Amino acid sequence: MIRRLSQARERGIPEATVARLPLYLRALNGMAERGLATVSSEDLAVAAGVNSAKLRKDLSHLGSYGTRGVGYDVEYLIYQISRELGLTQDWAVAIVGVGNLGRALANYGGFVSRGFRVAALLDADPEVVGDRIAGLNVEHIDELETVIRRRGVSIVVLATPAAAAQQVADRVVAAGITSILNFAPVVLSVPEGVDIRKVDLSIELQILAFHEQRKTDRMTGGPAMAEEWPEAVDL
Amino acid sequence: MIRRLSQARERGIPEATVARLPLYLRALNGMAERGLATVSSEDLAVAAGVNSAKLRKDLSHLGSYGTRGVGYDVEYLIYQISRELGLTQDWAVAIVGVGNLGRALANYGGFVSRGFRVAALLDADPEVVGDRIAGLNVEHIDELETVIRRRGVSIVVLATPAAAAQQVADRVVAAGITSILNFAPVVLSVPEGVDIRKVDLSIELQILAFHEQRKTDRMTGGPAMAEEWPEAVDL
DNA sequence: CCCACTTTGTGCATCGGTTCACAAAGGGAC
């Protein structure tokens, strides 16, 4: 018996591929809205901003969903990617920390794109507890464990000050959460098995600055070449 | 003549290393505040959440700044990394799009950590133009080119709706900007030589969902294994 | 001055990811 499906599906999609699937999904949704029925790897690759060989290899990790000579069925591919990413179920998300950023996240519409639902907002500041934001009541951080349990929260977004993040992380992990999106500028330490993704504005800016500096250096003929430590520290 | 410095500094720090330098810098700043004079690669690596061999290799790309048997001088290393990242000069940043997110960014203190200064806020909505946010006047997007030129803006943060992002990107590029931090959920197309970094909440959540699903699948004995396309589309 | 100990810097093996380039597969015309 020749197994036609799932030659490459014995559990294990490369991390780099997983990170691109949401991109493909977004491009596909745009195409579906514009009424396209099928799309070639070339066109989809352009829309997603990657090269077509990479796109095909990525999709091949999910299964063999294209038709040679034709391309991919847009709706079908949307379904397959959504399923693979786990977006056919809906995920209850709790946001901890309702400062400027937390508020922005709560109100961010596209964030509830598909599959995600903000189920709770929590904060430690009695000043904001009770406020109504994006149709939700802000609850006190003391309710954290209860809220997670009662509302089936499985993903927590940390938008707290840096100083509070580790402490909150410990509590949500203790409450059984294994997926955290961290906006606080700290390195969180969590037990194995807990996934953390980090978004850090400051780091992104610094990376840009590095490249920007290099670009302007090039124009002005390189850096001062022997820019030394201001004090008299000789190597 | 044996060149003692810059064996490995002939222009070209790996991208992966650049992305970690800000992490090291943050950890080092914390240590400097606590009064530490020197630090070993092992300790710094733990603080930054990486492994020590990687840390040493990263630092070796900047030069040979450690002392065997001792470690690294905290202040000196802070200076070297800052210089390499271009943080010894200050960068004027403009934020375009003053919705919830733009506001949060403008107010985000740690963002002006060192070297960055929000020099302008711009928006297309006459409703918000003129508002005072984080000590700055919100200006109309028509002023974009003027503001960039007059205030020496070299990094632009896009926090506009998805639909407006490409158009704004075209304008800032035309105005000479080559570094963009994009928060809008679109793939921007820009000429070669322009650096774009993208922050996308929705994508991060989807990646988390993927892993979360996999974890729960494992517990319940794998996915339904032959979960098919709902309609009668036979492969 | 010498020895024991610490810690850096790096050569090397390895791994994961990207890209090329092409055989295999399907569609459509005649």
Next chain:
DNA sequence: GTCCCTTTGTGAACCGATGCACAAAGTGGG
């Protein structure tokens, strides 16, 4: 049915990044 055209799926070469493991370099004690 046959031929030609399009497009997928993938083997294989390549490239950058990671991690091990150790020699080289420095410190401090006696």
